[in-house]
Amino acid sequence: MGTRDCQHICDESSPAIGEAGKTGEWRDSFPVIDQGKCLPARQNKASCFLCWLYCPDAVVSKTIPIQINMEYCKGCGICAQICPANAITMIREQGSCLGVTT
Amino acid sequence: MTEKEYLLPGNRTCPGCALSLAYRHILKALEGQIIETVPASCLTVLHGMYPVTSVTVPCVNTPFATTAASATGLVAGLKALGREGLTVLAIAGDGGTHDIGIQALSAAAERQTDFLYICYDNEGYMNTGNQRSGSTPLGAISGTTPVLGKQQNQKDIAAIMEAHDIPYVATANASYPLDLYEKVGKARTIRGTRFIHVFVPCSPGWGFPFSDTVKIGRLALETGWVILYEVEDGVFRLTSASESIAEKGNLKPLREYLVEQGRFKNISEEQIETLQRWVNARWKRCLDRAASSQRPPNG
Amino acid sequence: MLVNKKMVKKGSARILDGNHAAAQGAKLSRVQVIAAYPITPQSPVTERLSQFVEKGELDAQYIAVESEHSALAVCTSASMVGARTFTATSSHGLAYMHEMLHWAAGARLPVILACVNRAIGAPWNVLNDQQDSISQRDTGWIQIYARNNQEILDSIIQAYKIAESVYVPVMVCYDGYVLSHTEMPVDVPSQEAVDTFLPQYKPHTILDPANPKNYNLVTLANPRINAEGVLCHGYMELRYLLQEALQNSREVIIKVGQEFGQLFGRSYANMFWENRLDDADIVIVAMGSLATEAIVAADMLREAGHKVGVLGLRVFRPFPKANVVKALEKSRLVVVFDKNISYGLEGATCSEIKSALYGTSATAAIRNFIVGLGGRDVKAREMVDAVNKSLLSMKEGNLNREYPEWICAI
Numbered sequence: 167m168g169t170r171d172c173q174h175i176c177d178e179s180s181p182a183i184g185e186a187g188k189t190g191e192w193r194d195s196f197p198v199i200d201q202g203k204c205l206p207a208r209q210n211k212a213s214c215f216l217c218w219l220y221c222p223d224a225v226v227s228k229t230i231p232i233q234i235n236m237e238y239c240k241g242c243g244i245c246a247q248i249c250p251a252n253a254i255t256m257i258r259e260q261g262s263c264l265g266v267t268t
Numbered sequence: 269m270t271e272k273e274y275l276l277p278g279n280r281t282c283p284g285c286a287l288s289l290a291y292r293h294i295l296k297a298l299e300g301q302i303i304e305t306v307p308a309s310c311l312t313v314l315h316g317m318y319p320v321t322s323v324t325v326p327c328v329n330t331p332f333a334t335t336a337a338s339a340t341g342l343v344a345g346l347k348a349l350g351r352e353g354l355t356v357l358a359i360a361g362d363g364g365t366h367d368i369g370i371q372a373l374s375a376a377a378e379r380q381t382d383f384l385y386i387c388y389d390n391e392g393y394m395n396t397g398n399q400r401s402g403s404t405p406l407g408a409i410s411g412t413t414p415v416l417g418k419q420q421n422q423k424d425i426a427a428i429m430e431a432h433d434i435p436y437v438a439t440a441n442a443s444y445p446l447d448l449y450e451k452v453g454k455a456r457t458i459r460g461t462r463f464i465h466v467f468v469p470c471s472p473g474w475g476f477p478f479s480d481t482v483k484i485g486r487l488a489l490e491t492g493w494v495i496l497y498e499v500e501d502g503v504f505r506l507t508s509a510s511e512s513i514a515e516k517g518n519l520k521p522l523r524e525y526l527v528e529q530g531r532f533k534n535i536s537e538e539q540i541e542t543l544q545r546w547v548n549a550r551w552k553r554c555l556d557r558a559a560s561s562q563r564p565p566n567g
Numbered sequence: 568m569l570v571n572k573k574m575v576k577k578g579s580a581r582i583l584d585g586n587h588a589a590a591q592g593a594k595l596s597r598v599q600v601i602a603a604y605p606i607t608p609q610s611p612v613t614e615r616l617s618q619f620v621e622k623g624e625l626d627a628q629y630i631a632v633e634s635e636h637s638a639l640a641v642c643t644s645a646s647m648v649g650a651r652t653f654t655a656t657s658s659h660g661l662a663y664m665h666e667m668l669h670w671a672a673g674a675r676l677p678v679i680l681a682c683v684n685r686a687i688g689a690p691w692n693v694l695n696d697q698q699d700s701i702s703q704r705d706t707g708w709i710q711i712y713a714r715n716n717q718e719i720l721d722s723i724i725q726a727y728k729i730a731e732s733v734y735v736p737v738m739v740c741y742d743g744y745v746l747s748h749t750e751m752p753v754d755v756p757s758q759e760a761v762d763t764f765l766p767q768y769k770p771h772t773i774l775d776p777a778n779p780k781n782y783n784l785v786t787l788a789n790p791r792i793n794a795e796g797v798l799c800h801g802y803m804e805l806r807y808l809l810q811e812a813l814q815n816s817r818e819v820i821i822k823v824g825q826e827f828g829q830l831f832g833r834s835y836a837n838m839f840w841e842n843r844l845d846d847a848d849i850v851i852v853a854m855g856s857l858a859t860e861a862i863v864a865a866d867m868l869r870e871a872g873h874k875v876g877v878l879g880l881r882v883f884r885p886f887p888k889a890n891v892v893k894a895l896e897k898s899r900l901v902v903v904f905d906k907n908i909s910y911g912l913e914g915a916t917c918s919e920i921k922s923a924l925y926g927t928s929a930t931a932a933i934r935n936f937i938v939g940l941g942g943r944d945v946k947a948r949e950m951v952d953a954v955n956k957s958l959l960s961m962k963e964g965n966l967n968r969e970y971p972e973w974i975c976a977i
Contacts, residue, residue, distance in 0.1 A: 168798075169790050169798050169799060169800045169801070169804050171797055171798065172319075172790075172797055172798065172799040172800050172804075174319070174799060174800055174805070175675050175734060175771060175805075175808055175812075176673070176674055176675040176734075176771070176772070176782065176783070176805065177318045177319075177673075177674075177782060177783045177784060177786060177805060178318075178319070178772070178780050178781075178782055179315075179316065179317075179318045179319045179320055179321040179780065179781040179782075179784045180319065180320065180321065180780060180781075180793065180794060181276060181320075181321050181322065181323060181324045181779055181781075182276070182320045182321075182322075182793075182794035183276045183277055183278050183322075184276075184277070184278030185276070185278055185279055185280070185316035185317070185320045185321060185322040186278055186279055186280040186316065186322075187278065188278065189277070189278045189279070192283065193283065219445055219446075220289065220445065220482055221289075222281065222283075222284060222285050222286070222288035222289040222292070222481075223275075223277050223278075223279070223281075223288060224273045224275050224276070224277055224292055225277045228271055235277055237277075237278070238277035238278040240282075240283035240284075241283060242283035242284035242478050242479055242481070243283075243284070243477075243478070243479030244284055244289075244478075244479055244481060244482055246479070247479055247480070247482065247483060248482055256479070300776050300779075301776055302776065303648070303774045303776075305644060312784070312785060313785070315781055315784055316781075316784060316785075317784060317785050317786065317787055317791065318784045318785065318786045318787075318791070318799070319791060319793040319799040320791075320793055320794055321780075321781035321784060323779070323781065324779050325776060325779050326773070326774040326775060326776060326778075326779045326780060326781070327779075327780075327781040327782065328644055328647055328774070328782050328783070329781070329782060329783040329784055330640060330643075330644065330670075330783075331640070331666055331667065331670055333636060334636065334637060334640035334667070337632065337636070337637035337638075337640035337641050337644075338640050338641070338643070338644040339644070340602075340630055340632070340637075340640075340641050340644075341600065341602070341630075341640060341641035341642060341643060341644030341645040341646075341647075341648075341652075342644045342645070342647075342648055342774075344600045344602075344628035344630055344641065344645050344650065345599075345600055345628075345644065345645035345646070345647070345648030345649065345650040345652075346648055347628055348599035348600055348627065348628050348645070348650040349599070349648065349649055349650055351648075354776070371633060371634065371637075372633070372634075372637050372640070374633075375632065375633035375634075375637065378633075379630070379631065
């Protein structure tokens with residue numbers, strides 16, 4: 167199959183989510199939010215949302231409850247580190263080949 | 269802060285990438301009302317591979333040395349066509365700013381080109397695998413200083429840009445996104461050449477766990493390696509946590525920052541002392557400048 | 568070809584040097600962004616353009632860039648936004664922008680560049696030869712050479728029409744000092760007439776936050792499917808399209824040359840200038856101002872009884888293979904004068920002529936003479952001697968020599 171259906175005469179790229187594929191597959195641990203500790207969830211009003219602010223990949227929603235897009239979350243763990251209420255824990259993915267767990 | 273995201277998930281940056289974090293907020297502060305130009309750099313990779321891109325803003329990729337010249341062309345083209353209301357954003361790494369791109373940047377500033385230039389500084393040529401740049405610190409191991417570590421300290425690009433007498437020069441840090449957001453938003457409203465130097469720690473390049481990106485950036489500020497300030501029409505002002513430290517506290521020893529990173533594993537005591545002296549001297553200069561800015565003109 | 572005299576718009580007769588003619592061409596084309604770094608012998612071009620802009624005679628953004636590399640980067644990005652752009656340079660300046668030449672062509676942008684042909688170092692030499700632009704023949708630009716100052720002005724105007732219809736950048740080359748600093752009568756078209764001839768530039772690129780696109784991102788080796796499921800071109804396919812555009816531009820070049828003729832009375836509906844080729848069995852090939860000198864040489868040879876014609880190559884890229892074959896297939900001797908050399912082989916024009924004739928019924932002996940490097944004057948008498956020498960040596964029986972001969976003092 168040829169590429170003549172492509173109308174480009176030069177390299178012109180259009181925006182789409184998941185340019186690098188499902189980057190959620192990269193991670194070996196994933197964040198879990200304890201809604202009982204999360205400040206906006208507890209108070210049921212907008213506050214904190216530092217996890218949303220500091221997520222490099224914009225996969226954290228600024229909603230109550232906070233949701234994390236697991237298809238694309240790379241498991242960097244910044245949200246867990248930054249949460250002032252210690253509401254986020256990083257859990258090892260099952261099947262990870264790394265031996266030691268924290 | 270606008271909730272709209274201009275950076276789409278599922279892009280190629282490393283987990284915990286400080287550039288990605290900073291870039292998210294830069295685009296928000298500009299509300300995507302930009303035409304940007306990007307040289308060869310980590311950002312190019314963040315943007316993806318043809319025909320799919322991970323950003324929802326118009327972008328012109330340009331060869332490595334040309335970022336500021338490309339931006340000049342965008343500004344001139346928009347002016348010629350009578351198109352107004354957009355910010356021309358040049359965004360390059362330290363390689364594209366301090367080294368190969370410095371000629372074009374200096375000239376664009378001297379011509380008083382009306383654009384915003386943001387340098388995201390991960391202190392090395394990270395896109396090509398961490399070779400030393402003009403911003404790599406003294407003592408750091410890199411791909412091209414693999415055994416002895418870099419023998420010279422970094423150049424101070426913000427000071428170099430201040431010497432061009434441009435209306436706005438500022439430093440920022442990915443670990444302080446609200447300060448970055450404010451500065452970009454302010455720069456957006458200023459006419460003329462505006463320069464912002466953003467500190468972005470690099471997990472694989474510097475040798476620290478990617479979950480620690482924000483922590484490392486904060487440590488850099490708390491030890492004085494990074495100072496947050498802005499110079500608006502020649503008036504100097506410390507901002508954010510640097511302002512707080514200046515008022516209330518002292519800097520932590522630089523060692524606390526260096527010891528967290530694999531790239532400094534071979535740094536000598538002598539080099540640490542040299543860096544500490546350099547940090548101290550620069551901090552003192554900033555304190556003096558901040559103090560003299562606050563004094564009223566005739567007293 | 569008949570030209571409708573009623574349609575032809577009269578210009579104004581002026582005495583202009585080549586640099587001024589180039590500047591006038593850009594001005595009449597209503598260029599919108601100019602970035603040209605001064606270099607001998609081009610400097611008067613950029614100076615005159617800055618004069619036009621500062622006096623308000625030309626409504627353009629004049630950017631005093633700090634290098635040629637930046638000059639072309641400015642033009643490339645301005646062209647992407649949709650502005651009509653112009654730059655000019657010579658020699659080392661052209662070499663300095665080499666990377667950007669590749670980029671502008673690959674990005675398919677109709678930037679126009681005037682190259683004032685000058686020798687390249689080492690050692691330093693500010694005088695004329697064509698090594699600079701010949702060295703850039705692989706970059707994907709259309710390359711046109713002017714024989715005189717009229718052709719400089721006319722070619723620049725036509726270049727915009729050509730470039731903006733095929734989306735390939737165009738380089739108009741003319742000899743430094745020989746043309747750039749020599750005054751000649753030039754008919755300068757009226758602005759009105761040029762406005763009729765040149766439509767507005769319609770960019771193929773969109774730079775608009777409402778419809779965001781990312782241009783010239785990294786490509787992979789193979790074609791890749793986009794978000795809509797269409798198999799998009801890979802790098803190789805995009806480059807194929809550039810070659811295709813250059814191949815197809817031949818028709819556009821001729822059509823534009825014809826339209827120019829109808830409006831201004833001077834036709835450019837050709838890929839090369841033909842002088843007495845119809846009955847010639849010996850053909851001299853030359854490019855630029857040398858093609859005019861070649862006509863004088865041909866006159867002298869004709870007086871001595873030889874049937875000599877001149878093929879004055881005008882469009883070097885795309886190389887007009889088919890046209891060249893048609894012009895030379897009956898020749899018995901082709902003498903190619905090159906003001907350049909591809910070191911380790913021969914003059915570029917000669918190689919390309921040979922490549923065009925390969926596999927055809929042409930049986931001409933081809934002789935290559937390297938002339939005029941570094942501003943060395945080339946006299947018609949010397950060209951005559953070269954042709955005579957070639958005629959003598961044809962008795963050797965070999966069609967080609969391994970390496971070219973040089974007309975110099977060694």
